[in-house]
Amino acid sequence: MPEGRQVQQMFSAIAGRYDVLNHVLSGGMDFWWWWRMARMSGAGPGKRFLDVAAGTGDSSLALARRGAEVISTDFTHAMLRLGPPKFARQGLAGLIWGSSDADAQGLPFRNACFDGLTISYGIRNVEHRPRAYGEFLRVLRPGGQLTILEFSTPVLPGLKAFYTWYSRRVLPRIGAWISGDASAYTYLPESIRTFPDQRSLAAELEAAGFRGVRWTNLTGGIVALHTALK
Numbered sequence: 001m002p003e004g005r006q007v008q009q010m011f012s013a014i015a016g017r018y019d020v021l022n023h024v025l026s027g028g029m030d031f032w033w034w035w036r037m038a039r040m041s042g043a044g045p046g047k048r049f050l051d052v053a054a055g056t057g058d059s060s061l062a063l064a065r066r067g068a069e070v071i072s073t074d075f076t077h078a079m080l081r082l083g084p085p086k087f088a089r090q091g092l093a094g095l096i097w098g099s100s101d102a103d104a105q106g107l108p109f110r111n112a113c114f115d116g117l118t119i120s121y122g123i124r125n126v127e128h129r130p131r132a133y134g135e136f137l138r139v140l141r142p143g144g145q146l147t148i149l150e151f152s153t154p155v156l157p158g159l160k161a162f163y164t165w166y167s168r169r170v171l172p173r174i175g176a177w178i179s180g181d182a183s184a185y186t187y188l189p190e191s192i193r194t195f196p197d198q199r200s201l202a203a204e205l206e207a208a209g210f211r212g213v214r215w216t217n218l219t220g221g222i223v224a225l226h227t228a229l230k
């Protein structure tokens with residue numbers, strides 16, 4: 001796991017190409033995955049959500065489209081600054097773009113002030129996950145829900161073989177070609193490979209103090225959605 005500073009440098013280097021690479025490398029499934037994340041999160045009118053590691057804001061947009069008030073944070077300014085023009089184009093009310101570049105391991109918010117907290121493709125990059133879980137529990141109100149969207153472990157045998165080949169051979173090449181940064185897209189499959197599988201991530205959340213932990217596999221487990229309650 002690289003240090004936080006290295007993660008920031010990596011995302012700063014690819015920020016300008018991040019969105020297009022997401023769409024290309026996922027074959028457009030990224031929109032569907034964000035949509036499912038927002039639906040499972042319980043976001044809706046009258047709900048206040050924190051989207052941690054919001055990056056360029058597509059995860060936040062999916063939440064705001066459901067009518068929630070969303071505060072978006074990230075610790076990489078180069079990513080975060082690309083959000084507001086997108087939101088302006090969509091004309092969505094309720095999206096508050098976090099001005100503070102916030103580390104998931106030390107959130108600049110008071111206790112129990114969010115109905116829901118989401119983190120999409122961010123927790124894999126966090127250096128000390130238990131510290132982040134502690135922060136998520138602190139800022140969620142009692143009964144509030146954490147929703148994690150993250151790459152996971154494919155559960156279908158044929159898909160698993162294809163995905164291993166794709167992520168080791170194809171993805172780093174396309175990533176390097178479009179972003180001009182070979183290391184970031186070599187890190188991506190490696191970080192997915194070493195990240196806990198569905199069951200282990202659920203166990204981590206329970207050990208951290210969450211209750212009612214569940215998960216749903218999307219696209220055969222390439223991506224998983226975990227939900228957990230404070």
Ligand SMILES: C[S@@+](CC[C@H](N)C(=O)[O-])C[C@H]1O[C@@H](n2cnc3c(N)ncnc32)[C@H](O)[C@@H]1O
Nearest residue numbers: 053054055059075076079103104120121122125
């Ligand atoms: C793959 S992007 C995901 C962005 C967005 N949520 C999405 O779904 O497209 C991961 C983001 O996590 C952020 N990140 C990684 N570690 C973080 C940390 N410890 N605290 C806050 N943000 C972090 C990076 O800066 C990056 O913008």
